[in-house]
Amino acid sequence: MPEAKYVCSDDILCGVNLPKDAKNLADLEKKHILVIDAPSNAKKDEVFEVNIKVGGTDGVEHPNEAGHFIEWLELYCGDTFLGRAGFCGGTSYGVARFKVKLSHAHGPLKAWARCNLHGLWEGTKEIAIS
């Protein structure tokens, strides 16, 4: 698990948040962790699915109400943008399915999600294209 990317340790809205210790998650982290479900290996130029969910680790779900919700999530492969989904507090949830076709990868699948109160969170999943 990579190191936390807090730019300011006392400002959750500054920089990109990652769990500080993957084996000992705080409730705030369980609520915001990005779960990426995708194959570890995909065939070159063949479509595969990437399912992303924000929160839910150990049953600790992220709230979805007008005052606290996931605004959007984005999917990248390395730093190559693949897609974006937007949500409305109280009506749509921080869950998305992308259909992706890659000829190569410059890094892992990477997802960013933004909570309106707790800032930007990152999750990654290694993938090989062959």
Ligand SMILES: [Fe+2]
């Ligand atoms: Fe939040």
